[in-house]
Amino acid sequence: MSIFKARVKEFEDVLAAPQDLIDLKQLRRLAFNGVPDVQSFRALTWKLLLGYLGPRRSSWTTTLAQKRALYKQFIVELVLPPGHSINGDGADGGDGDKADSRGVGLQDHPLSEGPESRWNTFFNDNEFLLQIDKDVRRLCPDISFFQQPTEYPCEIVVHSKGEHGRRLHERVVPTVLSSANVERKGLGMTKINLITKRSVENYAAMEEGQEAHWEVVQRILFIYAKLNPGQGYVQGMNEIVGPIYYVMASDPDQSFRAHAEADCFFCFTALMSEIRDFFIKTLDDAEGGIKFMMARLSNMLKSKDLNIYELLKSQELHPQYYSFRWLTLLLSQEFPLPDVLRIWDSVFADEQRFEFLIKICCSMILIQRETILENDFASNVKLLQNYPPIDINVVITHAGSLA
């Protein structure tokens, strides 16, 4: 207990010190050994280690205000459907010719196929949105967190004022047309009730004025994909944003927690700038690409334990069978969430970014050495693809001992 208190004190000394400049070197040293699960330590440490916040405390208020305002602007411009009611007068910028001062004038309409049509873009977005939708609805199914409502829903999205499509998933909910329910009055049809909606049971959408955490994550991924069109959305990004969002949205400090979405977006973007190449197919073979990373792990294994290396090789158990997912997702699918957070403390604190991640992966294999040497190909693939339950500190300590 006293050791724990001492650790908390150390973090307090670094993060809450009276001086303006935070000692990042010291913070890295502390975080490398794990951030205590108290106060805002982890959320704040990650913001600093990922570079979202600078080391000068006095700069934070301005940075946060600017970034959060910018994020809000992203929502208005990228998420709300064309012609929405709050896309105010200023939205058109210098285009004074338009008679209609709202975002979309009469020239544009949902059936427009013009390349400039915002409606056209809107419908094209739905293709990758559909993929995001599938994935955020299956994010961390072993915990209920993402299915629960957030305390801080995005107001301009959840109050639809009767408009359809502000909630991203509304755009891609499969709709089924069925016959009947057409009420006629006189000559014209007046009412057609034939659209039925559905969604995955547990990841159900919330009522007007509320939204679930998975909906927030969906918006973050959507905006990221819109702002990075060359990359778009790639499966697995949901597993990267998930733990960051969880940390930000469970920050005990209410003044931070209220802005979890915006802060998470920028932390995610910062992290993606470092691991983006893992997600780009054309960079697989480039330095920094995923195959390069897998080769680094393979080489480390070879130098640490030639027997294991040779055995896996003779069984034709290629590194991509297991390490592709390990590395691409920074181990987020291999361990329970609390363990993932602990691993990421060390990974983010590592200045030679990802050297330590590779060491952890290498240790995961070495720790299972005796079993692997006994096993046949099939058992070994299973073992490495479904890593057995383990005290995560054993793995991290082992990795720390690798030279």
Place this chain on the structure above:
Amino acid sequence: MAKKTYDLLFKLLLIGDSGVGKTCILFRFSDDAFTSTFISTIGIDFKIKTVELRGKKIKLQIWDTAGQERFHTITTSYYRGAMGIMLVYDITNEKSFENIVKWLRNIDEHANEDVEKMILGNKCDMTDKRVVNKERGEAIAREHGIRFMETSAKSNINIERAFCELAEAILDKTSGRESAENPERVIIDRRNNEKAPGYSKCCA
């Protein structure tokens, strides 16, 4: 080395769009269970199941792949070693059906020429949400000369049958290659033979 507990080893591969239920199909077959809360497959996953066909113990090594385009460089490298490939679409998702043609082209490009193929229209329990009718599935299968079945991992419809039929087709081919004693066995169309005897014993 462990003692060999099987007579033949068949490598199978599951491909198809993201979210059509590949992982659920495999989970139903290997663990006889269903859960709708699967995380998305990143890269490639793996299961083993041993079945008995015509008195032979056959070990099925089944690879489950990620559906999204990004993973194709990783997953297409498995096509080459596969002896059987399941192409899966979702009967409630038009796009996933249209993409079957694309997946077939992938097979032509990357797999062995004589690989056994089968098309599965999954989620056939969701009748009220169906958008692809069975006839269209049958038609595309006929057009390419491939077996076809509608399945439901959730309601456990045709899952075991699908794997056993695919395995049996491979077995026919393998034994045909080993000794040409049964040449008439090679061409078998089981589509009109729904309740063929012998299935009751398979996958025991």
